[in-house]
Amino acid sequence: MTVNELIQFVNGVVVDTSNLERGFLLGAGYDGDKKVAYLKILDPDTQKVYYYYDKTFHKPYCFSKKSPSELAYLRKRDDVEDIVVEEKWDPLTDSMIKVSKIITKDPLAVGGHPSEKSIRNIETCYEADIKYYENYLYDLGLIPGTFVKLENNKVQEILNEFSEEMQTALKEAMRESDEYLKKYIEEYAALLSQPFPQIKRAAIDIEVLTEVENRLPDPEKATQPIISIALAGNDGKKVVFAIRRNDVETGSAPEMPKDVELKFFDDEKQMLIEFFKEITNYPIIVTFNGDSFDMPYLYHRAQNLKIPRDAIPIVLGREIASIVHGIHIDLYKTFVNKSIQGYAFGNRYNEHTLNAISEGILGEEKVEVEGSINDLPMMNLAFYNYTDAKLTLELTSYDNDLLMKLLITLSRIARMNIEDTSRLSVSNWIRSMLINEHRRRNALIPRKEEIEQKGQEASSKAIIKGKKYQGGFVVEPLPGVHFHVVVLDFASLYPSIIKVFNLSYETVKCPHEECKTNILPNTAYWVCTKMRGMTSLLIGALRDIRVNYFKRLSKKAKSKEEKEFYNVISQALKVVLNASYGVMGFENFPFYCLPVAESTTALGRYSIQQTIEKAKSLGVTVIYGDTDSLFLKNPTEDQVKEIVDFAKEKLGIDLEVDKVYRYVAFSQRKKNYIGVYEDGSVEVKGLSGKKSHVPDFIKNVFFDVINILGKVKSPQDFEIAKEEIRKRIRKAYNDIKNRNVPLEELAFKVMLNKPIEKYTDTTPQHVKAAMLLAQKKEVKPGDIIAFVKTTTKDGVKPVEMARKDEIDVDKYIEFMESTFEQLLDALGFSFDEIIGATKLEDFFSF
DNA sequence: GCGGACTGCTTACCT
């Protein structure tokens, strides 16, 4: 059965439509049976997804530098359609060259087969590792996440109309940009300010009877019955489909919301059929781990139960699962993405479980289950199941559908299927963005090793052993307490440098003789004076549009909704910009270019050091700085202005006042300080006390002390604070000494990053604990191991296996001491003086 | 056989 026939069943309509006034492009795909590319287009009015099959006769292809006659032997293959000569611009030589375009009948003829069946395995090809449907999108100029129209079988982007405010803001944003940059900024403004459509979506979650406790059933075999399925829709739909069982109690779930529909079935097959019908109402299906569990399980279970193929709306790929009537988003993959975790959600979760992520982002937790799912009373199981689906949905709907909007915006920037954007990492997004740029310039994409010819060895030496080149510069902090500190910050420093210094793989060490004298300061490289680099333009435009356009529009917004709209776009841009420099130094990135990465940080060091010199010359004390920031001690407004102007005029980079602290306390450590704002709120950076592995008990004391410090308004106040701090720490000290602390609060929580057996060089404490734990239950990479320090043989025990009397009290006192030392150091008092080291015995008399 | 100095491994943080 072809995808086409399937869809006809699912939607009950002929889906290969030729006319649609305003559709929303979800993505592209390839139909292996019809051998043709297709688009999935959502009609926002009906919430139905139409398939548009290519009618431009687009074919798979790749390029070779050999002549067609040298490649003539390929013509004998029946999967090769034609070989034609094309002229393309070669970025590395800055010249037009002739290449052979090998056109095939099947994407597998280009690549994807492990053998000689794929041409890229037998010839040195160009652009042969781009997925066929990606090529289709680039070549037709279509962008997933945007609005398109279908008119007489032609598909076209619908361009955005600009309001007056947007026009004005755009002019303002482009004021300082060069001619080249302006074009890009205008395009991005139009692309990214498109509205977000309302799309129906539902989160689903299944429960399966387990054979062996604590072991996940095999989704390929799907031998065990599905006993419950929950669905939570953004239209308010809440359903649990469950099997009526006699072997467990009915149970009760008083917390279950009244509006959850409960549909009980005697027959599993009937349940699945009903469920499949229900989900076809939702063009977006959301799961947590659906790619590797729920979707393949449902699919194979349905097959085992002899449900006809055309009643199963699931399409399984090699690693991803999709749905016929729309798209499937597996949130697990989205939340594992480091850029999403860090830049979009501020590292509010560390562990990649539904529970940990929900807790971090929503402040809600899963329902706890003791023992096996198998023995759970029916109602309790339904409630547990429903809660998971609800949390999954909420992760996409919280903050006004923030995540969905981010994914759509990122798809627009990356020009990538929404399904792919949600699963792939930032280097893939940027790769796609750059490939598209090459296509529209008719540029041949160099092979990776050709770019690497530019330089394999760095000219700077990394400070950290094993790293390739030197990074940011950190100023030695001036220890002590400093009142009225102004923090200056280069606005997205590295993207600015890439923009201002024209950094790109083809412009750094460009082929022109006359550019060789144009040396980049603080580096061993020259940069092109004749052409604007591609990454410089793209990253530069993204930077300018974020800083000068969306951020300004957000400040001027008239409504909350408008403000939020601009903030989402700004946030998505931040994610891409923050990674834009890093990918240049990432070996597996297809446009990896060490000279570009190295120049970026070298120019960063140059910028901050020049600015420090300027500050010094004005008599301003720089008490600290890290990569792109400078902490100034009690500067005048004029001094600040002069430094900011210097950066703009002499370096061409925006330097802004980021924050003003009432006071800052530094120890002698870098990346380690507390800053107190005028309103008494406190920012803690790098101190052990805030680190996630620290036992809750110590963390609580730490933050109590921080709160006390927030109340300090003048140097005199420290005396009072000191007394309060002393009391708080003494109490904690006593509690530990007297074993008055619950075990859980003493647990260190450290992540296991690899399987236990891979720790061959050393056996850290959390691994020792994990080994003990492994005797009782499965321990996997990514798990957080909770352990306490004990006086037993290994020195540690998993918290659930330890007793209070085994706790190594002295180790905890030691740990507490070093944690507070960082803080007390900076304030000029010591732990000993707080505790009163000579009076230790006093505490035992309590 | 033990302790101190040292290095390397590991994790979590900062930009």
Next chain:
DNA sequence: ACAGGTAAGCAGTCCGCG
């Protein structure tokens, strides 16, 4: 599977020590 820089704790090693 974006980068490098820093802090901290602990594991393991080397060396001296009659």
